[in-house]
Amino acid sequence: MSQDTKRSSKVLNRRRLLQGAGAAGVAALAGCSSNGGNGNGNGGNGNGGTDQIQFPLEIQLETNADNDDRVQLVELIAESMEQTGYFETSVETYEWNTYSGRVLDTEYADEGHIPCIGLSGTFNPGSFCDALHHSSNHGQCCNLVGVSNAELDDMIDSARFGSTEIAEDPEARGAAYDEVWRMLADERYSSITHFGLNTAVANMNVHGFASYPFDETVYSYALHAPFDEQVAWLDESGASPNDTDLSDLQEGGTLRVGVGANIDSFDPPYSTDTTSTMAQGFIFEGLTATDAEGIVYPWLAESYELVDTNDIERVAYEDYMITVDADEDGVIDTEEQVIVQHPEDDPVADDEVRVLTPEEAADAVADDVFGMQYRYELHEGVEFSNGEELTAEHVVNSLRRYENSDLSAQTFDSVLHIEEVDEYTVDIFGQVVDAEGERELPGFLIFTEEQAQAEGGEIDPRQEFTPIGTGPYVLDDFSDEQFAEYERNDNYWLEDIGVENLEWFDGPSDFPNAPVIERLELEIIPDNATRSAALQNDEIDVTTGLTSATLDDFDESDDFFVYSVEAGGYDYIQYPLDVEPWDDKRLRQAVNHLVPREAIVSNIFAGWASEAWTDIPELARGAGTADFDALEDEIRPTNEFDPERAAELIEEVIEDRGYPMN
Template sequence: MVQNNNQSGRGINRRQVLQGVGGAGIVAVAGCLGDEEEEGDAPFQIQLEVNADNDDRVQMVELIAESMEQTGYFDTTIETYEWNTYVGRLLDTEYADRGHIACIGLSGTFNPESFCNALHHSSNHGQCCNLQGINDPELDEMMDSARYDMDVVDDPELRAERYDEVWERLAEKRYSSITHFDLLAPVMSNDLHGYSTYPFTEGLFSYGLYAPEDEQVSWLDRDSDATPEETGLGDLQEGGTLRIGAGANVDSYDPPYSNDTTSTMAQNFVFEQLITSDADGNVYPWLAEDYELVETQDIDRTAYEEYMISVGADEEGVLDTDEQIIVQHPEDDPFGDDEVRVLTPEQAGEAVADGTFGMQFQYDIREGVEFHNGEELTAEHVVRSYERYENSDLSAQTFDSALYVEEVDDYTVNIYAQVPDAEAERELPAVYIHSLEQVDLEGGDLDPRQGNEPIGTGPYEFEEFVDEQYAEYSKFDNYWTEELGVDSIDWFDGPSEFPDGPVIEEIEFEIVPDDATRSGALQNEEIDVTYGLATATLDDFEQSDGFFIDSVETGGYEYIQYPVNVEPWDDERLRKAVNHLVPRERIVENVLNGWARPAWTDIPQLAEEAGTADPEALEQEIKPTNEYDPERAEELLDEVVEEYDL
């Protein structure tokens, strides 16, 4: 999931972060190799690109450009783009041919695969977030073996060891440069009580409003003199309108056809999934009342060979089928073969009927859950929702594991994985459940701009949206936790005074891309909470008595990604050289004022338990490859210039 801002370290003291390990920055850099005809004293003509609505990012791009130019090898220019334009630009598959150095933010999951697979697996080109068409079969296999294998399902230690091999391979090849791990720091007025920050931007407000898994609920009290730190559930008040300042426009309300954090943030008020996660990554049933792993079989994807059909492949590797490709035969090459064997949904169903699958999970759907249009949630909603993810913008992430979804009865669903998957418990059910009224809409049409107001099971109903201005939501009167009672959730063991649903009545989601304008709106009491402010502004709010900041190290980072298919960027020496010119610690100290942590490795703290056998040893090994080292960079650049006669 691309982001335009920034076990989790809750309640982080960011001053300690700065004093201890330096912190890191939110870099959003892109660039290009100049045409051969282009004149200039330096061998490399580089265009840096950044979204213009983030002051910190612009300053960081300027700092990186300065660092590159000081070597004498680069002439740099900087271009800025409005956020949604920038996202569309980078996710265009043709971007990989333009020779730009791209950078954008990633918001992952609690699973380590999301911090390597999304950026570097060949199947994610043009989705999120392989921007440059990286296609390294050996790396693909390494990432797959750390997740899709009976051995790693049964042995978490082996899984961690295999991920360490992935991080080492990424350091060796340097397809991307991870610059920092975000520190998510929403700023709130003292009118907002009970709020706690979720470590992923897209769930920042839906979690803060109501999350029984962490006994989390927020309320408004505009009359009390007590600060949020001084109040508890006994002071809870119902009603009021929460005014949120959002840092970007809602690009889409259609879950399978959006891949930016602001859109998902806006969707999360309306839509829900079968499961939910607490702030430490533990998984709980949600729209599913319960679930279980029924069976695991030790197979690989060649087991589907007898069910596969052959489809044509053109010279660019595009397959001649409109069907969702569930599995492609691992021995076939769409770039070299005229035909490729594939498994589509119809054949996947045949395989499951014959007992060929990797894993089977069974989900018991919670009875009595109502959609905003009055439909009752059933197994059919789940099955049809998965079908809507076919060939969507998120199809690569959805069907990297999912094989088939079937209705057992009105309130029971089986979800099958293609092969044994160590991350299946979280990843298989991770789709937003649609109403039957909207499940047949064309991709992108589930959006008020297309005349279709989003309908879900969530705690808030969609009311109004004015493009690039605001969205409004109201509390859903028949929300299922209130109808059934929070005590009906088997795993909930919170206090008796914990409410059955969210207590804030209305939400105003104000779209204010400019940092300074959002900051002023918060100070002028025009909004109650915002995020992604310039770090110099955060310092001011931190020292003010009228506001508070709940900062958390997130599962997100910024990364530079090199155009590996364009000469001379296919030479890893050039990529390593530029990586040594990214001044991570200077960015933190001079731009971000400590509101982040440098990414000496590619995995954030909240995914370390499953993603590395020894975090300290990994950092000791990988950090030297990421340190600012102009001398080493110039040695590598000399070699590249000499070889290419630049």
């Protein structure tokens, strides 16, 4: 381990755990505690066969050190496992950037550890199963342990893709997702512990603030979101935020924001962490925007429409595909973006596979072979902050920059092709009918011509390449691991067009055309306690991600406001299913019964969260289940804290596989 890897190793301290989580959280657990094991991978038993595996099984749980709630959550789960007598656990914590790089490495799946991480889902119910479990997301976000189940892939895809009925009938789509949730409950590749509330704590000088379901857009949404008539401003008069409204809005000022992690990248297709996405959101924009209820609105596009659909399957592209080699690990030998892989080919089992790359995709579209066609009419006269006018060519080249990027799997699970119709019109084609097409097909950000041609990861001030977008702010100064400062974009396009001229806007005539806060100062303060102190000492005006105990203190204070909304964010652990004995789903089911969800929510998060009795939160239930109450009644028993059932399952594994018990 190199010296610059900031790592701490923790063996469980039961006294500290009980103080932090509450004795009620572990009181019902049977068995005796023991010190942690060596965490040497493969269930702590090396790389050998069955004869080397024995119980108590040594297992290492891992998470990021800079999230106190998450560390405590992992320690509670580890202690719960220990108390059965079947496990010897240790908890390993890492600095965030080290940890995210570690668990997203495709070789991490072979180490036999149990990682815990948080993820922000979307209004698309698929984001609560796809990211964790679809084989295409291994090494991207956030299939950490190499889940690869062709049947499950097909089920996830079928709940979104390829059917006009699914696209047009939420009940039919919900029924398809119900089958996914049932399979996940049975296979138990992951355990989602809870769904969080998105909370922001602000000083009294911050007025008009509102939280948003997703961490990465909390601040950009609060500053200015015409579709929800949302705008924040600063008021130094001492008036309470409860006593002011839009008529009291004040221009100018500097909003000081405390953020909990470094901005790892300013290059959108080459970053996957929340803080980087948040920092990019002040600068870059997309063709569409989404309100707090998930409704999609035109944004850089003045309007858009669904032009055509064809009920086809991906096998329809067979005649346009080329054949490429695949190695023994299933890696396809092509430098081109794979848009579609032939559904009948298996790159692990086959030496060659048939694929569709961007060139062949264009040929298919020319022959009217596609699933969906959306047309976007751009606002004329929109300029980037450097004065470059936005045209259809920028949109086309921006999407192409996502090819083979860190976000390629999520982008090209739906997109087939993009083409320029005229200077201000683009068509985006979907591979098949996509129930999320309206939201997902334009789900990329728009770059200047120079940026669209940049190498991956190059758009970054650390590379002396300042990011430039159409957004309401421009990056003014940046110091790695210290701060990022923005100033309002004086050339913001919406100032010229006016929100009242947006076809869908029906808000008040005095609603501002842009954010009214002049400057943003993002202070990078990874430690929660330090960030909380900075807020109390008036060194920052607002922050998110504070520990739940701290939130209670702020909520009870007359000097601060806590803004919260049910979030799409969730924490989860994943099991090393390809490492024996975790390849037996009964062991995974057993540990899931040792996740004390109620204790996690009440004792660690102090009620600022909700138990994940199913894998889908409220904000995605509309198209994510046919009958949520029935689904919860069916699946909740598989997620209940039940040490006795866990012991039964573990005993079955030990007996059937002949593992010794010391």
